[in-house]
Amino acid sequence: MRVGFLNINWTDVLDVFLVAVLLYQIYTLVRGSIASRVFLGYLFVYVFYLVVRGLGLGLLTAILQYFMGVGAVALIVIFQQEIRRFLLIIGKSTIYTNNGLLKRILGSSVVDVKSKNLKEIVEASKSIAANFTGALIVINKKDDLGKFIETGEMLDAKLSKPLLVSLFNQYSELHDGAVVIIDGRLKAARCVLPVADGVDVPSSLGFRHRAAMGMSEATDAVVIVISEQTGKISLAVEGELYSNIHPSELLGRLEEYLSSEVNHLVK
Ligand SMILES: Nc1ncnc2c1ncn2[C@@H]1O[C@H](COP(=O)(O)OP(=O)(O)OP(=O)(O)O)[C@@H](O)[C@H]1O
Numbered sequence: 238m239r240v241g242f243l244n245i246n247w248t249d250v251l252d253v254f255l256v257a258v259l260l261y262q263i264y265t266l267v268r269g270s271i272a273s274r275v276f277l278g279y280l281f282v283y284v285f286y287l288v289v290r291g292l293g294l295g296l297l298t299a300i301l302q303y304f305m306g307v308g309a310v311a312l313i314v315i316f317q318q319e320i321r322r323f324l325l326i327i328g329k330s331t332i333y334t335n336n337g338l339l340k341r342i343l344g345s346s347v348v349d350v351k352s353k354n355l356k357e358i359v360e361a362s363k364s365i366a367a368n369f370t371g372a373l374i375v376i377n378k379k380d381d382l383g384k385f386i387e388t389g390e391m392l393d394a395k396l397s398k399p400l401l402v403s404l405f406n407q408y409s410e411l412h413d414g415a416v417v418i419i420d421g422r423l424k425a426a427r428c429v430l431p432v433a434d435g436v437d438v439p440s441s442l443g444f445r446h447r448a449a450m451g452m453s454e455a456t457d458a459v460v461i462v463i464s465e466q467t468g469k470i471s472l473a474v475e476g477e478l479y480s481n482i483h484p485s486e487l488l489g490r491l492e493e494y495l496s497s498e499v500n501h502l503v504k
Pocket of ligand 1 (some may be wrong): 373428466
């Protein structure tokens with residue numbers, strides 16, 4: 238098909254469509270963050286470069302080309318978080334998560350909830366909530382949480398309600414940060430979690446709750462957050478915060494998420 242002096246075929250249309258989708262996805266990921274301004278700036282320079290090249294200005298084209306090359310590396314550094322989130326979204330929505338055969342081949346089996354010692358965790362959470370102590374408890378599903386454990390104090394202790402409660406006591410040296418529980422064992426305390434910083438995170442949320450969201454966004458772990466101010470229990474799953482969970486529902490909610498392939502909780 239000819240439009241003016243342009244010769245357009247269906248692959249060009251597909252090409253433009255895919256670029257538009259990609260740009261839109263990048264835009265939604267960086268929207269509202271400082272990175273979005275950097276992205277727009279880079280896009281502006283790129284369009285300018287295309288115009289300059291089209292006009293045949295050799296010297297300016299060469300300078301801009303060099304600038305774009307260095308800029309591409311700088312972009313990867315600046316957009317680390319966004320690129321990670323983008324790849325996570327792609328990874329979570331590929332056939333891997335929907336295809337039973339692939340899951341079996343790649344070793345993804347249903348989690349054994351009994352081994353997670355959930356009852357002790359739930360009892361401890363109830364007690365912590367009743368005392369307005371504040372806590373951040375990470376429970377693994379399938380992902381390896383090794384790099385988060387390394388940020389804290391390694392314990393590798395048998396999990397029990399008294400131990401968990403005493404760890405979050407304000408006089409405990411290990412009360413700050415998060416406790417990470419792997420397959421029913423208390424692996425580490427005082428761990429630092431990644432903080433969620435997207436535009437969809439309500440600005441009223443404090444850092445304990447943001448850290449829970451960030452951790453559940455970066456991994457498939459479920460995070461229990463207990464507010465020191467309100468004593469309310471929330472759960473973070475797949476980057477979403479489910480606030481004000483009634484203590485009597487906690488065990489059911491945890492089992493529901495950990496025992497299934499479902500990547501969310503029923504609101
Ligand atoms: N990135 C993080 N990783 C682990 N723990 C964190 C992180 N950020 C904050 N915390 C924990 O949260 C505590 C501070 O919570 P903050 O008061 O800011 O949050 P909040 O969401 O308002 O919770 P609360 O309702 O309990 O006050 C810190 O003392 C620390 O123990």
